[in-house]
Amino acid sequence: MSYVVGIDLGTSAVKALLVDRDGNVKAEASRSYPLVHKHSGWSEQQPEDWVEGTIDALAELVSGLGSSADQIEGISFSGQMHGLVLLDGQGRPVRNAILWNDTRTTQQCREIDRVLGGRLLEITRNPALEGFTLPKILWVKQNEPKAFEQAKLFVLPKDYVRYRLSGQLHMDYSDAAGTLLLDVAGKHWSGEILSAFELSASFCPPLIESHGLAGKLLPDIAQRSGLSESTKVFAGGADNACGAIGAGILTEGVTLCSIGTSGVILSSESDKQKEFGGKVHFFNHGKQDAFYAMGVTLAAGYSLSWFRNTFAEGESFEELLAGVGDIAPGAGGLLFTPYLVGERTPHADSAIRGSFIGMDGSHSRTHFARAVMEGITFSLNESVDILRRAGKTVDTIISIGGGAQNPVWLQMQADIFGATVVALENEQGPGMGAAMLAAYGCGWFDSLEDCAQRFVKRGAAYNPNPDAVKVYASLFEVYQQVYAQTRSLNEALIPYRG
Known part of the structure; x- marks a missing residue:
């Protein structure tokens, strides 16, 4: 029997699903972590809490398989969108992550509107709202210049966890689309927007498809989780995209x-x-x-x-x-x-x-x-x-x-x-979508649609x-x-x- 694991990194907890080739959830494990509210409207988390919670949840899943743990072929991720994780040159966070539900950035949103005008909607297809990532970047740049000076690159929450598990830095398109820095139709970082706010191209991580292979587990992570070092790590996607895939x-x-x-x-x-x-x-x-x-x-x-x-x-x-x-x-x-x-x-x-x-x-x-x-x-x-x-x-x-x-x-x-x-x-929500991305990435199916036919099981229907x-x-x-x-x-x- 072969398995994949879908990891859903939520706002309050991380949940890991062990899924077989028929889309059956054989086991699940979760770990919660706290929110940090330093001021009214602020919402932050410590990225290390995500990493430790994810490793612990994986270890619980693997412990139930015993010697069959090497049958887990791949893992993938679903993650809370928009959250800002700033990394220094050694890949370490320079401050807490600022989450999607943080509302401190109204001034920065208005600045984005003033600078870009109608071009913002043309490029990113979305308006400037407090939840998105670019306003958070500008807030740190303007209010915490020392922290911003240390920052060499930004990622989103699940990308940081994947980086810590695999040592590879990427961001998938579905999550990048929620940053206000991506040319959504063109599928590349917008040089125009980066230039408008004096951000370098190197500040953005390499882009990857959600089913793309991002690497394999680092030896110390494999040892702590009980997984094989050969376990494939796939990019994954934004929680809403993965929720849609899982449905x-x-x-x-x-x-x-x-x-x-x-x-x-x-x-x-x-x-x-x-x-x-x-x-x-x-x-x-x-x-x-x-x-x-x-x-x-x-x-x-x-x-x-x-x-x-x-x-x-x-x-x-x-x-x-x-x-x-x-x-x-x-x-x-x-x-x-x-x-x-x-x-x-x-x-x-x-x-x-x-x-x-x-x-x-x-x-x-x-x-x-x-x-x-x-x-x-x-x-x-x-x-x-x-x-x-x-x-x-x-x-x-x-x-x-x-x-x-x-x-x-x-x-x-x-x-x-x-x-x-x-x-x-x-129904298993975004975690099932993440598992489906891993299953497709592992070559179990020729397409996500084929995977959905096997994994997604419809129940009762309600007519108007x-x-x-x-x-x-x-x-x-x-x-x-x-x-x-x-x-x-x-x-x-x-x-x-x-």
């Missing part, structure tokens, strides 16, 4: 809905010139010479977690959502906007905050719970709407994450999206209910008005926030 989103006509802490609507795209006007993100896919369009809801699953922790502390989600299916679509005229930490798509607004609209004395906690679920899904439907208006067909949606664990929510997604929603039998579709279509028009009508109110409340 089989590799061709046009199928869309992904992922509801985790944040929420994502993602659709594969073959036309590198496809124009979305910056309304959704446009990135290189983990599949070679493919792309994807993606909309993001910042507080998707987080909104439901917040609601539970605030109003039902100690209850399980199952207890919290009991009876939600008995409430008619529309939650009795109660509407929720999930802007708890601002919003991304279609409103790139860090100041907006959430609202409950239409509360009255007849509403129970169950009404509020359903309204939260509907509001999250309405927000995601804004991205679906943008894709459709750009000419994309969205009739089948693969749903993963927390939103795929509840049949009521899956039916709600079908009714709000107006599309067939399909759950997966063996025509009556509910009509109700939700009308409510969605109301939902779309809430942002504009509450924006000035939220701006007036900023001085009073803690």
